[in-house]
Amino acid sequence: MEQLFEEAVELLRQLIRTPSLSREEQGTAKLIRAFLENRGVDVHQQLNNVWAVNRYFQPGKPTVLLNSHHDTVKPNPQYTRDPFEPTIEDGKIFGLGSNDAGGALVSLIACFLHFYERTDLPVNLVVAATAEEEVSGLNGVEALLKDAIFLSVVQTAGTTPFHNWSAIVGEPTEMELAVSEKGLLVLDCTVTGKTGHAARQEGINALYKAVDAINWFRNYQFPRVSPTLGPVHMNVTVIQTENKAHNVVPGTCQFTVDIRVTDAYSHEEIVEIVKDAVDAEIKPRSMRMRATAIGDAHPLVMTGKKLGKKSYGSPTCSDKALLPFPALKCGPGFSGRSHTADEFIYLDEIRDGIKTYIELIETAFPFFEASNS
Numbered sequence: 001m002e003q004l005f006e007e008a009v010e011l012l013r014q015l016i017r018t019p020s021l022s023r024e025e026q027g028t029a030k031l032i033r034a035f036l037e038n039r040g041v042d043v044h045q046q047l048n049n050v051w052a053v054n055r056y057f058q059p060g061k062p063t064v065l066l067n068s069h070h071d072t073v074k075p076n077p078q079y080t081r082d083p084f085e086p087t088i089e090d091g092k093i094f095g096l097g098s099n100d101a102g103g104a105l106v107s108l109i110a111c112f113l114h115f116y117e118r119t120d121l122p123v124n125l126v127v128a129a130t131a132e133e134e135v136s137g138l139n140g141v142e143a144l145l146k147d148a149i150f151l152s153v154v155q156t157a158g159t160t161p162f163h164n165w166s167a168i169v170g171e172p173t174e175m176e177l178a179v180s181e182k183g184l185l186v187l188d189c190t191v192t193g194k195t196g197h198a199a200r201q202e203g204i205n206a207l208y209k210a211v212d213a214i215n216w217f218r219n220y221q222f223p224r225v226s227p228t229l230g231p232v233h234m235n236v237t238v239i240q241t242e243n244k245a246h247n248v249v250p251g252t253c254q255f256t257v258d259i260r261v262t263d264a265y266s267h268e269e270i271v272e273i274v275k276d277a278v279d280a281e282i283k284p285r286s287m288r289m290r291a292t293a294i295g296d297a298h299p300l301v302m303t304g305k306k307l308g309k310k311s312y313g314s315p316t317c318s319d320k321a322l323l324p325f326p327a328l329k330c331g332p333g334f335s336g337r338s339h340t341a342d343e344f345i346y347l348d349e350i351r352d353g354i355k356t357y358i359e360l361i362e363t364a365f366p367f368f369e370a371s372n373s
Contacts, residue, residue, distance in 0.1 A: 001354065008107060011032075015031060015102050015105075016085075020072055022073070023132060023139070029049070029070070049140065050070075051126060053124060053127075054126075061164075062164045062368045063125070064125055065166070067127075068331065069129070069133030069141075072096050075096050083343075092347065097343070101171050102345070103345040104333065107332055107354045108170045111358050125361070128141060141323070142319075162325045166299070168328050168357070171316075172333030173314070175356050177305070177330055178312060179313070180229055180263070180292065180294070181314035181315075181320055183292070185284060186259070187257040187285070188284075189280040191206045191210040191213060192281070194251055198247045205249050207241055207250050209280075210280070213280050216277055217235075217278075222265065226263050226313070239253070240255070241253045260315060266290075271284055288321070288322065294328050299364045303363045307360065314335075
């Protein structure tokens with residue numbers, strides 16, 4: 001176990017040193033692939049997604065996907081440290097992506113290596129370090145699951161795709177069980193007025209009209225509340241006009257709304273409610289990131305609770321939303337550190353993450369056997 005921990009920390013340090021902004025993950029993909037190949041793993045790569053299966057993989061068995069992402073956001077402008085220098089101080093490792101989600105990723109890889117050579121596994125294991133999670137991109141885990149080579153390795157001919165699959169999605173949850181999570185709906189809104197000269201009070205000020213619309217987003221409360229995820233939350237996060245001059249009444253104003261959708265509403269329902277209430281052109285960026293949940297009777301959830309872990313509904317969105325089978329979000333680190341300046345993760349969190357992932361998989365084996373019988 002100690003060797004797995006030391007190798008995981010060293011891999012995380014290399015990942016931090018290698019810039020891997022979303023859609024620019026070539027360097028970290030190469031690192032992860034080399035790390036696994038050097039340990040005798042038969043590794044595959046699809047775009048910037050790196051994946052492997054346990055040595056004695058048998059299509060038809062229950063399969064657990066161990067997934068996390070290796071892309072990062074841009075460094076927070078308030079960083080006081082070099083975001084690409086993996087400094088270790090006071091039991092913490094600092095650096096961009098250390099907490100979100102490097103700690104979870106290297107812990108899952110260590111867990112996979114622990115089981116890689118086992119001949120007696122009642123489940124298959126697939127590890128996937130995927131790209132574009134931070135931008136909900138099309139070339140991450142979603143693309144991997146559609147890849148012909150990937151499907152030829154993991155799927156028995158003629159069976160329903162991903163029958164009897166589950167996943168652990170590594171995100172910073174303090175190793176508690178995020179059994180459900182909110183979906184994400186981003187709306188680009190355009191309000192139209194009429195341009196004019198500011199000195200003569202001409203035109204119809206689109207910015208003023210936008211303020212009325214923004215106040216609706218600020219104040220509206222959706223009546224249906226999810227028992228696990230709470231209320232739908234909306235935030236206006238970007239606003240702009242086409243103006244460069246101070247003396248022109250803006251004819252258009254655009255703003256963006258971040259909506260965290262619960263299982264109480266579909267994305268389509270949210271869009272219709274907004275269109276009926278707001279005087280603006282409404283364009284959803286994507287309808288893919290839906291609210292998701294894994295049942296309390298699932299082997300991974302039952303096992304997690306047996307290990308003393310608490311379950312909860314997560315307000316943040318992840319690649320869990322893109323998986324067409326039950327997924328548990330669980331990983332070392334604290335979500336409140338994600339995307340912050342001087343991001344870090346405790347070394348003990350990684351150590352505990354590896355240990356808990358191994359215990360979670362191993363203790364769940366009887367449950368998987370029972371559910372497959």
